[in-house]
């Protein structure tokens with residue numbers, strides 16, 4: 001699937017994964033490793049540039065196959081994080097939204113705006129019917145995003161997440177195409 005860059009606001013763009021962005025992406029992840037590893041299980045497995053380059057290549061391949069559709073977040077032209085559909089189920093037309101943002105840019109609504117654009121894109125262009133966000137119960141910043149965007153809290157998945165030797169409960173949120181059409 002070929003997807004163009006998505007413009008979020010005057011400072012923020014969602015760029016399709018590309019090999020030229022692997023180096024700045026690696027530098028950002030490496031600089032914030034101690035923070036990010038608390039929330040993202042893949043960080044501990046991404047030791048060097050080669051691991052990130054491979055992740056970007058996987059993102060490109062899975063995007064081409066329609067199983068994923070992730071983007072690199074650019075803020076004022078600099079790599080600032082990532083957001084998009086980390087799992088897409090074509091048969092049921094549903095997708096799972098995942099995201100992370102540079103710690104220094106948090107608290108400004110950037111990721112909420114990215115996810116609003118991604119939800120519109122998913123319903124319109126990817127023809128999805130249902131978007132889910134799964135977030136650990138104790139990740140309150142992450143839960144702020146589905147709440148601000150009018151997702152429905154469907155419930156708690158008990159010990160659904162395994163991170164650094166512990167199981168965590170996960171909150172499940174969803175947004176349907178009809179929720180948006182109803183103006184919900």
Ligand SMILES: CC(C)(COP(=O)(O)OP(=O)(O)OC[C@H]1O[C@@H](n2cnc3c(N)ncnc32)[C@H](O)[C@@H]1OP(=O)(O)O)[C@@H](O)C(=O)NCCC(=O)NCCS
Nearest residue numbers: 039099100101106107108109110111112134135141142144
């Ligand atoms: C999850 C994550 C992206 C959320 O970052 P964030 O900065 O809180 O999210 P946003 O960019 O949407 O910003 C929302 C914050 O900006 C504030 N804000 C300021 N202006 C705003 C605006 N115009 N619109 C919305 N929010 C605004 C909000 O009040 C909120 O701050 P608060 O939580 O202190 O109330 C970030 O914490 C992160 O990357 N965490 C590590 C990775 C992670 O946990 N990923 C999710 C795994 S499930």
